Amino acid sequence: MDTENTINEPVTLLKDTTPSEWGLYSWKSKPIKHQPVYSDTEELSSVLKEIENAPKIVEIQDICDLQDNIRLCGLGDKMLIHLGDCAETFKDCNEVSIKNRFVLFNLCSLIINKILKKDVVKIGRIAGQYAKPRSSPVEVVNGVAMSSYFGDNINCFSPTKEGRVPNPEKLIKGYHWAVTTYHTIEKLMNYKTYEICRDVLEDQLREQTALDKDTPEYEDFINVIKECAEDLSDIEDLYVSHEGLLLDYESKLTKLCRYSEDESEKYFNTSTHFLWVGERTNKFDQAHVEYFRGIQNPIGIKVGPKSDPKDIVKSILTLNPENEMGRLTLILRLGAKNVKETLPPLIEEITNHKLNVVWVTDAVHGNTYVNDCKFKVRHFDTVLEELVSVYTILHKNNQIFGGIHLEVSGDNVTECLGGITKTCDDDLYTNYSTQCDPRLSFLQTLHLIYKFCIEVSKLDLLPTE
Numbered sequence: 001m002d003t004e005n006t007i008n009e010p011v012t013l014l015k016d017t018t019p020s021e022w023g024l025y026s027w028k029s030k031p032i033k034h035q036p037v038y039s040d041t042e043e044l045s046s047v048l049k050e051i052e053n054a055p056k057i058v059e060i061q062d063i064c065d066l067q068d069n070i071r072l073c074g075l076g077d078k079m080l081i082h083l084g085d086c087a088e089t090f091k092d093c094n095e096v097s098i099k100n101r102f103v104l105f106n107l108c109s110l111i112i113n114k115i116l117k118k119d120v121v122k123i124g125r126i127a128g129q130y131a132k133p134r135s136s137p138v139e140v141v142n143g144v145a146m147s148s149y150f151g152d153n154i155n156c157f158s159p160t161k162e163g164r165v166p167n168p169e170k171l172i173k174g175y176h177w178a179v180t181t182y183h184t185i186e187k188l189m190n191y192k193t194y195e196i197c198r199d200v201l202e203d204q205l206r207e208q209t210a211l212d213k214d215t216p217e218y219e220d221f222i223n224v225i226k227e228c229a230e231d232l233s234d235i236e237d238l239y240v241s242h243e244g245l246l247l248d249y250e251s252k253l254t255k256l257c258r259y260s261e262d263e264s265e266k267y268f269n270t271s272t273h274f275l276w277v278g279e280r281t282n283k284f285d286q287a288h289v290e291y292f293r294g295i296q297n298p299i300g301i302k303v304g305p306k307s308d309p310k311d312i313v314k315s316i317l318t319l320n321p322e323n324e325m326g327r328l329t330l331i332l333r334l335g336a337k338n339v340k341e342t343l344p345p346l347i348e349e350i351t352n353h354k355l356n357v358v359w360v361t362d363a364v365h366g367n368t369y370v371n372d373c374k375f376k377v378r379h380f381d382t383v384l385e386e387l388v389s390v391y392t393i394l395h396k397n398n399q400i401f402g403g404i405h406l407e408v409s410g411d412n413v414t415e416c417l418g419g420i421t422k423t424c425d426d427d428l429y430t431n432y433s434t435q436c437d438p439r440l441s442f443l444q445t446l447h448l449i450y451k452f453c454i455e456v457s458k459l460d461l462l463p464t465e
């Protein structure tokens with residue numbers, strides 16, 4: 001049976017996941033991971049009080065509209081792209097950087113629109129993506145042991161012992177930079193998008209002198225992106241998102257709001273439209289899932305290759321007990337080499353429970369490695385392989401491919417290998433400027449989206465039953 005455009009009836013809650021009453025701080029009674037430890041708790045309290053009184057960053061109506069749009073991605077009518085920095089930085093809250101990211105997201109959307117004939121919903125990892133869970137809480141730089149960098153909301157990137165101490169003041173800065181970034185995006189949305197797109201693309205092409213002209217699709221790719229940059233059609237909203245990691249901060253910006261005349265007040269995280277629970281914090285019986293289950297925003301949950309499908313189902317049942325399509329996006333980050341083995345059992349578990357989820361693939365986080373010169377890198381080909389492989393397996397199992405999640409930069413960075421820019425190990429020294437994971441550059445991202453569209457449009461995928 002082809003499941004296109006079908007919605008499952010709500011399932012009965014599993015007995016052991018029946019939740020107790022939710023409160024804005026009920027997460028405090030659960031085990032919690034990846035929270036900074038502040039030495040000055042008084043200062044932290046006063047900062048959090050200030051944040052609590054701060055105005056909403058986004059509009060409630062837009063949060064609700066996004067959920068409707070994501071629902072359409074889950075039904076196959078639209079496709080989601082969820083793109084942006086691994087760790088957004090305060091210094092990149094400037095006109096050029098925001099504009100470049102804005103243009104990149106628009107161009108990706110236009111490419112999909114043009115080749116796959118799908119409307120696209122755009123979410124940026126932007127305007128608040130300032131907190132990072134790290135593999136190790138400490139690192140040694142030039143022989144000095146210090147705290148790891150946890151994102152601009154928490155400590156400084158520059159490697160000094162003092163700067164790496166978590167500083168509550170940074171939470172306030174993070175709030176203000178998020179506001180500024182969002183206002184800049186709003187201004188751009190009201191502007192003549194095609195004019196900015198054309199200018200930014202021309203600049204990027206001019207800067208990149210060493211493109212791989214031997215690649216067979218080179219001319220078509222360049223023509224497609226230039227045509228897209230002239231296109232006027234895509235003036236739809238760009239939604240914003242971040243990982244909901246720092247629960248003290250997120251709770252303070254979570255407010256009781258009414259979103260239509262006949263609805264009662266409900267809790268919304270008013271700092272962003274969409275939030276996701278990271279792979280390291282996705283357990284159904286821990287603090288993050290507890291916080292997330294009480295907010296009305298559409299949410300995502302990351303799923304790694306080692307996640308137990310049964311645990312993921314428990315988290316889904318906890319987060320989306322009404323089984324609403326569009327409320328919950330499963331962001332798979334399996335790694336290209338693990339997809340064939342790990343995706344089918346997950347699909348089976350989800351379909352056995354008749355759960356309505358939006359399947360999105362994060363094709364970067366499972367494909368990171370450290371090269372011989374100690375750079376954290378990802379290869380273009382592996383990222384593409386994961387995208388196509390997830391698309392194919394979902395389709396073969398009668399599931400809808402809902403969208404793509406990637407870490408990208410709006411600039412001409414050299415952090416990921418391969419693609420149209422032919423970036424190689426030696427090039428990493430040129431402009432490796434990420435503060436956490438390696439991002440695809442502006443042109444690598446466009447090339448990836450283009451190649452993905454071309455490859456999947458060639459696949460002869462018919463419903464299997």
Ligand SMILES: O=C[C@H](O)[C@H](O)COP(=O)(O)O
Binds near residue numbers: 086134136365
């Ligand atoms: O973005 C995801 C994680 O925060 C990131 O991959 C952690 O990186 P690390 O393994 O260098 O700590």
Ligand SMILES: C=C(OP(=O)(O)O)C(=O)O
Binds near residue numbers: 086277278279302365
């Ligand atoms: C932390 C992240 O990824 P993951 O939880 O998948 O490792 C992220 O997307 O920023």
Ligand SMILES: [Mn+2]
Binds near residue numbers: 087407436437
């Ligand atoms: Mn990352």
